[in-house]
Amino acid sequence: MDQDTSHPEAPGSQEEWVERCQRIIGYRFIDPALLRLALTHASVAPTRAMSNERMEFLGDAVLDLVICQELYQRDQELLEGQMTKIKSAVVSRQTCADIAEDLGIQEALHLEKGMASGGDLPRSISAAVFESIVGAIYLDGGLGPAGDFILTHMRPYIATALQDEHQKNYKSALQQHAQRKWGVPPTYQLLDEKGPDHNKCFEVAVSIAGKCFPSAWGMTKKDAEQKAALVALVALGVMDEPSESPGP
Numbered sequence: 179m180d181q182d183t184s185h186p187e188a189p190g191s192q193e194e195w196v197e198r199c200q201r202i203i204g205y206r207f208i209d210p211a212l213l214r215l216a217l218t219h220a221s222v223a224p225t226r227a228m229s230n231e232r233m234e235f236l237g238d239a240v241l242d243l244v245i246c247q248e249l250y251q252r253d254q255e256l257l258e259g260q261m262t263k264i265k266s267a268v269v270s271r272q273t274c275a276d277i278a279e280d281l282g283i284q285e286a287l288h289l290e291k292g293m294a295s296g297g298d299l300p301r302s303i304s305a306a307v308f309e310s311i312v313g314a315i316y317l318d319g320g321l322g323p324a325g326d327f328i329l330t331h332m333r334p335y336i337a338t339a340l341q342d343e344h345q346k347n348y349k350s351a352l353q354q355h356a357q358r359k360w361g362v363p364p365t366y367q368l369l370d371e372k373g374p375d376h377n378k379c380f381e382v383a384v385s386i387a388g389k390c391f392p393s394a395w396g397m398t399k400k401d402a403e404q405k406a407a408l409v410a411l412v413a414l415g416v417m418d419e420p421s422e423s424p425g426p
Contacts, residue, residue, distance in 0.1 A: 199286045203311060205327055207318050216314035217307065219289035230310035237313030244325045245269050248336060255354045255416075260343055267339040268332060274305035277331045283307055348407035348417075352384070355416050360387040364410065366403050369393055382406045 196210045199217065207213045216230050223229035245268055249261045256264070267273075278284050284304045316324040349364075356364050363386075370381040382402035383393035391410040396402030411417040 212314040212318050216310040217287050221290035233313035234306045234310040237309035240312050240316045244328045264339045268335045271305040273335050274308040275301040278304040278308040348404045352407040356386045362387050384410050
């Protein structure tokens with residue numbers, strides 16, 4: 179690659195700059211030119227094709243594949259729609275920007291002076307450089323190293339998104355488990371209700387194939403059913419009890 183891709187403010191030689199970037203990323207490149215290209219913004223590239231935009235496009239596709247495979251293998255109870263929602267939450271511009279900023283990758287980006295407003299780089303650029311780094315690692319070392327890099331930084335986001343999805347839909351998770359294990363759906367029974375009409379509480383218990391689980395209270399019947407489903411999931415060892423009970 180002919181263009182100068184060193185960071186304008188990076189001290190020392192090109193080799194020192196590349197070495198520092200590799201330490202930040204946690205991956206050593208066979209072809210350092212790929213790393214330099216991944217960190218070259220269109221504002222300083224001779225042509226757009228010689229910037230990191232094409233690599234960003236590739237990295238975005240690799241990111242989708244790795245996260246989809248991780249979700250597919252990690253939770254056998256997840257349906258296609260649930261995996262789609264979780265993947266969208268994890269593979270977002272916000273998440274990619276967060277990771278880039280945590281690592282400090284954006285500080286090594288070669289771009290036109292003055293593009294950072296008040297010293298802060300636009301988050302869209304931070305997100306894009308993370309994706310271009312993924313593309314560079316994929317081209318240099320293949321899917322294995324690229325997947326390791328992605329999951330090292332994205333597993334906490336995946337865990338949070340999975341927990342959020344389960345909290346939103348304990349009934350669905352319990353139904354999937356019951357159908358797989360016993361071939362029958364759960365049955366919900368309203369046991370009690372208390373309070374005035376405008377502020378009632380409801381007690382619901384769930385049973386599966388004749389096995390009854392402890393009841394749960396909620397501000398609505400739907401809320402009580404979700405909480406009862408959670409009680410059953412915890413009792414069955416399908417899910418750990420969350421630190422906070424799910425809201426309505």
